[in-house]
Amino acid sequence: NAGVTQTPKFRVLKTGQSMTLLCAQDMNHEYMYWYRQDPGMGLRLIHYSVGEGTTAKGEVPDGYNVSRLKKQNFLLGLESAAPSQTSVYFCASLRDATNEKLFFGSGTQLSVL
């Protein structure tokens, strides 16, 4: 039972490059979230999804896109990476609206040079 798996765990990009972070959960959860964690700022919500085929903006969506084509996967894309996107990215999932326990992945450390 893997839970929430994030790929990759570390990545270094040059300014302007693109990349996709993959989040996969094997718990049949409806809701999935992407957060970024920066020193002194806690976790801030980038985008989230309440079901397959749906996405919504969070607190800091600019510069990111997401897709939820399959229920188990939630992809976070950076089309043109900027140094301000250097951060630790966390994916999380929630069974459904009636549940309150959030399951987290182990995070992706992204550096944009």
Added chain:
Amino acid sequence: AQTVTQSQPEMSVQEAETVTLSCTYDTSESNYYLFWYKQPPSRQMILVIRQEAYKQQNATENRFSVNFQKAAKSFSLKISDSQLGDTAMYFCAFRSNTGNQFYFGTGTSLTVIP
């Protein structure tokens, strides 16, 4: 939008002593959940304790307990008999009963001193 405030960026405590981490929040909702998450150096987010707003009794999980003051919108975490393994970043979080989002505070870095 809801806001969660942790006013103590860093704290330290002697091993075996008790420490209290503060959290306040702002909401107009009446039903919601509050959480404390622990993030050790491994970076993994671990749920420590949760409280449902409609329950007046404070939640307790072994050495961890909360002081939930709904009227004051305060949700502090008390760690008793502190252990070296408690060294971590601690995040307070809020979720409305009707909303889809979780809101996190900025975190408190706790160091347990041997």
